[in-house]
Amino acid sequence: MWNTVFPYLLSGISVGGQYALIAIGYTMVYGILRLINFAHGDVFMVAGILMVYICASGIPLYASIPLVLAATAFIGFLIERVAYKPLRSAPRMSVMISAIGVSYTLQNLVLYVTGGLNQIYPTIPWISDSISILGATTKRVTVITPFLTLILVVALVLLINRTKIGMAMRAVSKDFETSQLMGIKINTVISTTFVIGSFLAGVGSMLYFTNYTTVIQTSGAMPGLKAFVAAVFGGIGSIPGAVIGAFIIGIMENIIKGLDVILFKSGILARPVGLATFSDAFTFALLIIILVVKPTGLFGEKTTDKV
Amino acid sequence: MNAYAKQKSRVPVILSFLIILAVYVAVFIAEQNLPPTSMLFTVLKKGATYALVAVSMNLLNGFTGIFSLGQAGFMLVGAYTYAIFTIPLSQRASVYQYFDGGIVQFTLPVPLAMILAGLVAAFFAFLIGLPVLRLKSDYLAIATLGFAEIIRAIFQWNQLGPLTNGSNMLRLFPNFNDFNIRNADGQVTVYLSTLIPFLISGLCIALIVMLIHSGYGRAFKAIRDDEIAAEAMGINLAHHKRLAFSISSFFAGIGGAMLAMYQTTVQAKSFTSAMTYEILLIVVIGGVGSVTGSVFSSFLFVACSEWWLRFLDEKQIIGDFEVPLLRNGFRLVVFSVIIMIVVLFFRRGIMGTKELPDLFRKRRIKPGKEG
Numbered sequence: 001m002w003n004t005v006f007p008y009l010l011s012g013i014s015v016g017g018q019y020a021l022i023a024i025g026y027t028m029v030y031g032i033l034r035l036i037n038f039a040h041g042d043v044f045m046v047a048g049i050l051m052v053y054i055c056a057s058g059i060p061l062y063a064s065i066p067l068v069l070a071a072t073a074f075i076g077f078l079i080e081r082v083a084y085k086p087l088r089s090a091p092r093m094s095v096m097i098s099a100i101g102v103s104y105t106l107q108n109l110v111l112y113v114t115g116g117l118n119q120i121y122p123t124i125p126w127i128s129d130s131i132s133i134l135g136a137t138t139k140r141v142t143v144i145t146p147f148l149t150l151i152l153v154v155a156l157v158l159l160i161n162r163t164k165i166g167m168a169m170r171a172v173s174k175d176f177e178t179s180q181l182m183g184i185k186i187n188t189v190i191s192t193t194f195v196i197g198s199f200l201a202g203v204g205s206m207l208y209f210t211n212y213t214t215v216i217q218t219s220g221a222m223p224g225l226k227a228f229v230a231a232v233f234g235g236i237g238s239i240p241g242a243v244i245g246a247f248i249i250g251i252m253e254n255i256i257k258g259l260d261v262i263l264f265k266s267g268i269l270a271r272p273v274g275l276a277t278f279s280d281a282f283t284f285a286l287l288i289i290i291l292v293v294k295p296t297g298l299f300g301e302k303t304t305d306k307v
Numbered sequence: 308m309n310a311y312a313k314q315k316s317r318v319p320v321i322l323s324f325l326i327i328l329a330v331y332v333a334v335f336i337a338e339q340n341l342p343p344t345s346m347l348f349t350v351l352k353k354g355a356t357y358a359l360v361a362v363s364m365n366l367l368n369g370f371t372g373i374f375s376l377g378q379a380g381f382m383l384v385g386a387y388t389y390a391i392f393t394i395p396l397s398q399r400a401s402v403y404q405y406f407d408g409g410i411v412q413f414t415l416p417v418p419l420a421m422i423l424a425g426l427v428a429a430f431f432a433f434l435i436g437l438p439v440l441r442l443k444s445d446y447l448a449i450a451t452l453g454f455a456e457i458i459r460a461i462f463q464w465n466q467l468g469p470l471t472n473g474s475n476m477l478r479l480f481p482n483f484n485d486f487n488i489r490n491a492d493g494q495v496t497v498y499l500s501t502l503i504p505f506l507i508s509g510l511c512i513a514l515i516v517m518l519i520h521s522g523y524g525r526a527f528k529a530i531r532d533d534e535i536a537a538e539a540m541g542i543n544l545a546h547h548k549r550l551a552f553s554i555s556s557f558f559a560g561i562g563g564a565m566l567a568m569y570q571t572t573v574q575a576k577s578f579t580s581a582m583t584y585e586i587l588l589i590v591v592i593g594g595v596g597s598v599t600g601s602v603f604s605s606f607l608f609v610a611c612s613e614w615w616l617r618f619l620d621e622k623q624i625i626g627d628f629e630v631p632l633l634r635n636g637f638r639l640v641v642f643s644v645i646i647m648i649v650v651l652f653f654r655r656g657i658m659g660t661k662e663l664p665d666l667f668r669k670r671r672i673k674p675g676k677e678g
Contacts, residue, residue, distance in 0.1 A: 036445050086651055093374055094654055096445060097591050100584050101650045105643035107581075112636035221580065225456075228449065274465035281460035284453030291450055292438045 004265050007136040008258035009251060014138075014211065016250025017145035021204030022227035023234070023242040024156065025076075025197025031173040031237035032193050035095050039079055039102035041224015043198050047072040047205040048121060048215040049110050055122035065124075069202045076198025077191055085187065103221075110217040118216050121209040128210050141210045146247075148207070152200060153243050160239070165192055173237060222280065226253070229287040235300025244298065249286065253279045319667035326663070327509070334505055338498040346614045348501050352483055352569050353613065354606035355501075355508040360562035361589045361601040362512050363555045368587070369596035369660075370519055371551040372531030374448045376583050377435070378559050380455030383578035384431050385424035385560030386567035387462060390477040391470065392420045398479040403472055410469040417481055421507070421564045428560025429553045431458065436552045440545065452580055462575040476574040483568050504565055511558050516598055518554065527551050592649050593656050600658030607657075612642060 022044055029037045050071050054064045083102045087095045127141040160166035168189045171179040180186050208223065209215055230249045234241025255262075256279045263269040290297060334351065341347065360378060367373045392415040394402055403409035415423065439450045461467070463474045471477075486503040487495045518524050526547050529537040538544050567573045589608045593600030619638040623630045649656065 034445075036449060083647065083651065090654065092444060093368075093595075094650070096374070096448065097587065098647075098650050100587060101643070101647050104581075104584060104588065105640075105647055108636070108639035108643045112634075112640045115635060218581075225452070225580075229453070232446070232449070277460050277464045281457040284456050287453045288438060288450050291442055291446055295442070295446065 001262075001266055003135060004258070004262050005255070006134060007138070008254045008262070010133075010136055010138055010142055011211075012251035012254030013247065014142040014145045014250070015208075015254060016247035017149035018204045018208040018211075019223065019227045019230050019250050020149050020243040020246035021152065021200045021207070022223060023230040023246045024153070024239055025201050026228045027231040027234070027236055027239060027242040028169075028193050028197050030231065032169065032176075032190060033084070033095070034092060035084065035099065036228065037197075038096070038099040038224075039083075039106060040197065040201060041220040041222075041227070042103045042106040043072060043076055043079070043220070044201040044205045044208075044224060045215065045217065045220025046075060046106055046110060047198075047202040048209045048219065049114065049119060051206065051209070052119040052121060052215060053113075061122075061124065065206070068206070069199055072202035072205075073195045073199040076194040076201075080191060080194040085190075107217045107221075114217065116217065118214040121213050121215055124206065124210055127207075139211060141207055145207050148203070149243065152203065153239065156196070156200075157239060159196075165189065169193060226280075226283050229283050232287060233290050233297055235297030237301070238297070238299040241297055241299035249283055252286070253283060256282050316668075319664035322667050323663040331502070331505060331509070335502050338501050343495075343498060343500070350606065350610045350614050351501050352504050354609040355504040356562055356565040356569050357586065357589060357609055358602040358605035359508040359511050359565065360559055360586055361593065361605045362515055362598050363558035363562060364586050365590050365593075365595065365598060365601045366515055366519070366527075366558075367551055367555045368590060369594075370524065370531060371527040371548065372534075373440070373548060373551060374444050375451040375552065375555075376448045376580065376587070377432075377451035377455045377556075378586050379578045379580060379582040380451075380458040381428040381432060381556040381559040382563030382566060382582070383455075383458060383462060383575060384428040385563030386573045386578070387471060387477070387563075387575070388424040388427045388560070389420050389564035390480045390567050390573045392423060393417060393480040394477065395479065402477060402479055403469070405475065406468040406472065409472070421561055424564040425557040425560040428563065429557035432553045432556030433549065436549045440548045440552060452583070455578075455580065455583065459575050459578055471575070474575065476572045477567075478572040480567070482571045504568070507561070507565065511561055512598065512602065515554075515558060519598070523547070523550065588646055588650075591656055592646065594658035594660060595656065596660040597656070597658040597662060599661070599663045600656055604657055611645075612638070616642060 022040065025040050025043075026037060029035055029040070047068060051064065051068045054067055055061070059067065079102055083098045084095055087098055127139070127144055129140050130137055131140050131143070132138070133143065160169060165188075168179070168184045169192070171182070171184055172186060172189050176186070209219075212219075226249055227246060230246035231242045232245075233249065234243070234245030236242075257276050259275045260269070260272040263275075264272055337347065360382060364375075364378050367375045391409075391411055392413075394414065396412065396414060399412070400408045435451070435454045439447060439454065442450055462471050464471075465473045467473070468475075483500040483504055486499045488497040488499060490496050519527070526537070526542045529540065529542055530544060530547060534544060563578075585608075589604050590601055592608065593602070593604030616638040619633055619641055620635050621633065623633055
């Protein structure tokens with residue numbers, strides 16, 4: 001039983017870590033701008049494509065990794081400046097539509113550049129080596145992901161709690177207008193948020209695509225949506241919440257992928273029934289349940305609406 | 308017969324009717340005279356389909372203020388319902404080849420199947436609406452998007468294969484070309500394959516317009532403008548939202564059935580959230596809150612993406628100069644840039660909240676001052 005479940009659990013933890021890195025970007029942006037940044041999943045995908053092209057141009061790996069991360073962070077910054085900043089005083093719906101437009105644009109741009117073909121992700125040595133733990137064979141990245149995620153999250157939480165820019169972020173997410181009156185440069189804070197979010201999505205994309213090996217223009221959409229669900233699940237605006245939500249979703253999703261095999265082997269099912277079809281759907285079912293039962297998520301703060 | 312009634316002249320409305328009638332006549336004449344393979348008809352058929360879906364989305368997003376992203380899911384339900392009940396019995400064995408011919412062993416006439424497509428989509432919407440419509444703006448958007456994904460997964464599930472054919476495609480059901488009237492030799496005597504979708508779509512949009520102008524429509528607009536004020540005026544929020552959601556999905560379902568006819572095949576995996584985004588962008592370009600705008604921009608959107616911007620996808624050589632950048636996919640890049648410009652700088656879209664008759668009214672107001 002354990003031997004059947006363990007590989008799924010392992011890849012669940014790994015995927016969870018990768019979702020967590022994307023989810024942080026969602027939750028930070030939502031905390032500050034009250035905007036679902038639909039383009040975030042596509043930034044994650046663009047990071048993957050950048051890696052493919054930069055490595056293909058012959059730049060060695062130790063230079064290309066920081067280059068990709070910097071470029072991804074810059075893309076995040078650029079998107080905010082071009083597509084969201086002009087709409088600062090517009091209704092929230094317009095900004096969300098703009099985000100959908102950016103997502104559409106990024107996907108089409110990548111479609112144009114790649115010709116719509118699957119791009120093989122470059123192998124990053126060491127982390128893509130095969131190893132075996134407790135009888136399950138997997139890539140080293142699977143084991144590294146959760147630890148790297150936790151290190152980055154701790155660093156981020158320190159940044160938010162201990163530094164001046166972190167304090168500004170907290171202030172802006174509490175009250176946009178008052179913090180502006182207190183002399184906080186809103187635009188700098190928002191840009192920083194996008195830069196951090198995109199940087200983490202870049203790291204996430206390296207881990208994710210090392211596992212999945214191919215990138216195409218639509219590969220960001222699903223992980224993006226799931227990471228958003230994770231952010232809502234954990235309580236939007238809360239970083240630890242997003243991380244825990246992401247791990248739960250990653251693990252559950254992978255268990256469901258293997259549920260047929262697990263139930264079949266343990267004798268509960270007489271034949272496979274194709275439950276793996278529901279691994280994506282499950283995430284959204286979870287989203288709807290949490291929204292209906294506890295709309296603020298696991299760690300979200302209660303808000304009251306004033307008329 | 309007070310002064311107000313006199314001032315609001317009927318002329319613009321009559322003019323609008325005449326224009327719409329002229330369009331229908333033009334479509335009919337064009338169809339009899341131009342070769343049926345012309346790109347024009349592809350655009351018109353797909354445009355009519357998208358127009359209906361865009362207007363149904365506008366009913367929610369523009370007139371009721373419910374930001375829903377579930378349209379593709381309801382289209383999927385409509386498309387499948389239509390396809391399942393209209394595949395001819397003789398073809399079922401080949402379509403459902405992995406599932407022993409499927410479990411549905413009867414066919415419905417096309418109009419009945421289309422209405423059923425709408426009803427089933429509306430029923431799904433009613434069920435989904437029970438938990439989801441309590442949510443606010445962006446949570447509602449993401450929850451409806453999630454439901455669309457869940458519906459897509461359910462329809463692909465192998466266990467439902469006898470009904471939905473699993474993840475295999477449904478095909479061989481009656482499509483738009485079957486509306487053409489043929490003589491005994493099988494030759495087409497009257498082409499109707501574009502006019503009929505226009506009529507279906509037009510009829511449905513007319514029903515939506517009538518709904519918007521009814522008491523229910525006014526309640527929807529009140530909810531859009533201010534939920535709390537609307538509730539204080541005695542509008543039952545839950546009831547009206549559910550009504551708007553179900554009606555919108557009913558028409559999205561019929562739109563899905565039309566899309567099935569246009570594509571001649573149906574497969575669940577093509578009804579992704581990208582399709583919903585596309586429809587949302589059509590609504591935005593046309594103007595959120597304008598039926599005319601949605602219809603107009605549907606045709607514009609389809610014409611640009613399928614026809615007018617096609618040249619961007621191929622190498623163009625002017626004299627000795629080869630225009631750079633042009634290759635497969637460039638059309639979509641140009642297209643998305645145009646969309647971003649509309650979204651950022653022309654937020655009201657083509658029509659804002661104006662309708663076709665308003666265009667004539669505006670001009671008539673100025674000379675009206677004299678009298």
